Amino acid sequence: MIPRMHRSHRVAGALVGSAVGDALGAPFEFGPAGRFSARFPSPARGAHTEMCGGGSLGWEPGEFTDDTQMALLVATSLVERDGLDEADLFDRFRGWAAADPPDVGVQTRAVLGSGLAWDAAAAEHFRRTGRAAGNGSLMRTTPAAIRFAREGRAATLDAARRISALTHGDPATGEGCAIFHELMRVALEGEDPLAFLPFALIAVPAEHRARWAAVLAEDWTPEQATESNGAVWPTLGQAVWALRHGRDFAEVLRLVIDLGGDTDTVAAVAGGLAGAVFGMGGIPMRWASVVHGRIPGHGNRLWRLADLQQLAAALDGGVQQSYDPGVIPRIGPAEVLPGIWAGNLDGARYSEGDFAVISLCRLGDPFPHPVHRLAYLADNEHNADIDAVLADILDDMAALRAEGHRLLVHCHGGASRTGLVLRGWLVREEGMSVQAATAHVAERWPHLGLWNDSFTAALHRLRPDG
Template identity: 60%
Template sequence: MAVHLGEAPLDAGGLDLPEIFDRFRAWAAGDPKDIGILTECVLGSGLPWDLAAQIHFQTEGRAAGNGALMRAVTAAVRFAPQGRDATMDAARRISALTHGDGAAWEGTAILHELLRHALDGEDPLGAVPSTLAAVRAEHRARWATVLAPDWHPALATENNGAVWPCLGSALWALRATADFPAALRAVVDLGGDTDTTAAVTGALAGAVYGVGAIPAEWLAPLHVPLPPAERVLWVGELTVLAEALDAAGRAAGSG
């Protein structure tokens, strides 16, 4: 989903929500290796892009899973050069394609903004207070709790499949360690929804420490199959995608 989320704005020349939703839906129908229950229900509902997530939320009452965080890094790279308001707005709108709960929108917006600071060479942990100030008021207190410097994953009131402890655990891992591998190992050792917490932590730690901090033996086998097409992206192709997203964002930001 992260790759589709990266390629869609490049092909469309900007944020095209129906196009992103169509790509997500085709991916979900292509028998992917893994897909979250909530995301699968929304994308398989047959409802239009602007109704599917909201109707699911109204019916089920729960939609604050961490899936929108997991896929967010490509869009965060694309919209970071356009500034805080643009990147947080894009995060909310993209998250809302599959997650009807505003808590997921705000969590994704927070991740986008923290990544913007990290990509600019700043400390994302130091940017937490200013980022929280831009969070919608009804969600701010709960996010402030899990992003606080003294919060620990042991204090979580939900499992880390939920959006709050997922992002909170990623920031905890960044605070508690001093390099990329240690941050990833720390968050994986928490257990639970380890692939998602590691993806979110990897996005933040990667932006902080840079690609050179990732062990070569981790990069060599890295690949992304893209159903329904018979495409597989390896590190070289993923790097080209990241560079194209950064360039497109900078061009849009300067315009």
């Protein structure tokens, strides 16, 4: 069942979902199966979440790895060159590899360090070794799949194969990327990528088709893999398997990381597809809020959630512009409900650092607060996933309150979205009717705004009796 939503939610969900999967899977890389669920038997919504960092390479919580670093090189090259410029992209890859990133795939390192030109390096490596079917080109292809989706099947297949071939000389890897691009193309259109699999396989040349059809079959299970998931076939096979069996974004990622092995890469691939299917609002905010990282060899810029969202929009043909809300007279913070404070954007921005902040709007410059959740919620009628987003917010708030945190809920003006969450808290935690909750908040928070009817409708759906 594919939820209906605007394309922009899916585009952002794909790029952010891939980075989230990468960061979430990184601490479990090369570990045994089941380790993620053993450590997190239930959702970890307090100050410390499943974005735990660590692993053999000592990642920070929420830090993405080489998968996303390379994906961002693909993305920025495609946007800045307005299309595929293989020489430019290969140069960016080389500059990155030369800067000694914490993790580089064996094959990618060999090809990028060979000193050969972009159109010879990978092919030469494949001729010499005969081994080139790693998952290192599949893991970074989400941005290209977004960029070329609007140009149609032939264009996106071609781009997938050409970008893969920059580092991976085995054509089987290019076919894996091509299938991924096709699944992404239909997912961004709001169609079911799983139902589309047979049609995607038609694009694969006959000599590669049977092997791909095997790992993408409806009854294929990860135990049937004939290679480790460092190879390209089981990587896409596992990602598709998890998408088939997970009911939401979080469950898809849990399933795939629990398979063990190359967890960051398989989760990056699964996260890209699941993000396109479930949308940005389907990604738990405790994961999306903390995703971040730098690109070695390409300046010291720190990439965060808002940067990824802007880049995703640019890949889909929008304009890439950073958001500057300007200076707003501060409102709040004020304690409206016990332990729960409210404010507007700058009221929250300049609040005391021990608040656990729940942001319901775009921020511009990031806040300094160590515990900070960013929800994907617009003050309009187009939050297709509003029930899931609201439940995610209220669940996180309950967990953070249970740990004793002072909560600060805010949006741009502190009126409508902030009011939705304060009222939702009373409806769900105190069992109030929507009418009673609205009156209760209005008495204590004069800035409450009630113009968004879709918010009030969502509050009624929080109650079993409507």
